Amino acid sequence: MTTTELPREQQLTEDMTFGSIHKLCIATxxxxxxxxxxxxxxxLVNILKRRRNLRFGNNYMFMHLAIADLLVTFLMMPLEIGWNATVSWRAGDAACRVMSFFRIFGLYLSSFVIVCISLDRCFAILRPMSNVVNVAKRSRVMLTTAWSLATVCSLPQVFIFHVQQHPVFTWYEQCLDFDMFPTQLYQFWYRILNMVLVYxxxxxxxxxxxACILTEIFRRYQLSSDENFRRSSLVFLNRAKNRTLKMAIIIFVVFFICWTPYYVMxxxxxxxxxxxxxxxxxxxxGLFLFACTNSCMNPIVYGYFNFRSGRGSGYGATRPGQQLQHHQITALSNNSTGVNSRRGSNCSSIYRDNSNQSMSWNRRSSHETEMHANNNRDENHLHPNSAANHNLRTTVSTVSEVPEAR
Incomplete structure (x- = not known):
């Protein structure tokens, strides 16, 4: 008796036989x-070319995000291609368990690194005076946590997924999590937990x-509007505010669009x-395919925009057209060394690329330095709100790292 002559409940379903849908999935x-x-x-290549800046937060995290997405690219996607080609699972139980781990590990890691990037940018605005050592240490701690959590969250897959035969067609085997939970309710909540952690x-x-970044920028922009602050600095802060708003919307919308259809289904x-x-x-x-799209969009959102904004000196650096503005604003600071300590890598790259400008910016005699310090003390005496202005100037310098989405 052929398959088509069997009762309907004993026939292979459409998704159990290789057809045009599987071909379309393979092509996609x-x-x-x-x-x-x-x-x-x-x-990844552009980041590694700038290894001198790799110890700083943005570069370090973008590198790990690219690695996470490459794990999805070269582990999960080939698995899905092969699985759609064979339809049934033909690699055995051990491969089923191992590949089930790596199938979701890259997705967990990518999502957790995105969390690290968001928190790092938030800390950079809310605590702009953190020195380079603290920033680098914070980045390492967050990324170590991301890798550890991704491993822990993916590990249950090794014990849950297994190879099981079809009850009627014993030659048909599949890698799945069927009958591995005491009740279906346990299985449901396990899947919900995965959804919460990844999405x-x-x-x-x-x-x-x-939201915190934008709130802080708007607050300091409003504060600067009420005080005697340089117009050029206000304009620059307004541009930084607009860039941050655009980037926030793009990051949120892209992540939402990439994952929502998949989890709705x-x-x-x-x-x-x-x-x-x-x-x-x-x-x-088609909806299940959306699980992989975020790894395709991350290089555009986090890589391309940052590369465009830092073409001359690395990811997240000041654009050549903004060098003079950046110098003007940081020069307003009561303690420009403190402000620039966090941006040392970016600024040094600018000075190396523009030696003529750096000569005029850096070669300040000891007498001029002393006069500058005296002027700062006089300014602090005359303006009680100088501390607030200093925080605002620091924020301007920090926000200039946020790329412009164009």
Whole structure:
């Protein structure tokens, strides 16, 4: 008796036989894999070319984000391509467990590194006077935590996923988490926990972090408007505010769009599997493909924009057209050394690329330095709000690292 002659409940379903839908999925994964590989490798190469700046927060975190996305690109995507080609699982139980770990590890790591980047930028604005050592140490601690959490969160997959035979077609085997929980409720909440960690928690952190950044910038901009502050500095701070707002919207929207369709379909499937399976298989497969799109978009959002903004001196550095503005603003500070300590790598790159300007900026005689210090003391005496102005100037210098989305 052939498959088509069997009763309907004993026939292979559409997603259990290789067909046009699987071919479309393979083609789509190949495109996503190519785009993600080109984007993330480009970002990684450009960062490694500037290894002198690698110990600083932005560069260090962008490198780890590119690595995380490359894990998704070269572990998860090829697995999905091969799985769609064979339809059933043919690699054995051990490979099922190992690949189930790496299938989600890259996704966890990518989301957690995005959380680190958001928090790092938030700290840079709210605590701009942190020295380079503290910033580098904070970056290492956050990234170590991200890698550790990604490992811990992915580890249960090794014990949950296994190879199981089809009850009717014993030759058909699949790698799945079926019958590994005491009840379906346990399975449901385990999946919800995964969704919260990969999608809900990072989305919330992105929103809160950039909300705090924008609130602080608007507060200091309003403070500067009420005081005697240089117009050029106000204009520059306003531009930084607009750049930050654009970047915050782009980061939030891209993350939301990349993950929401996938988890909407997952939630539907977890809550009411029967009605979810009535949805056209092409729609279901298409929505599940969204799980990989974030790794394709990250190089654009976090890599391309930062590369554009730091073309002359590395990711997150000041653009050549902004060098004079940056100098003018940091020169206003009551303690320009403290402000620039956090930006030493970026500024040194600018000075190396523009030796003529650096001569005039850096060669200040001891007499001029003393006069400058005396003027600062007089200014502090005349302006009681100089401390607030100093914080604002520091924020201007820090915010200039936020790239402009163009």
């Amino acid at each position: 994964y190949c495109v996503l894999m190519t785009v993600s590989a080109i984007g993330n490798i480009t970002v 809900g928690f990072p989305l919330l952190v992105i929103f809160i972090s950039y 997952c939630l539907w499937y977890w809550i009411d599997q029967q009605s979810a399976e009535k949805v056209d298989l092409r729609v279901r497969k």
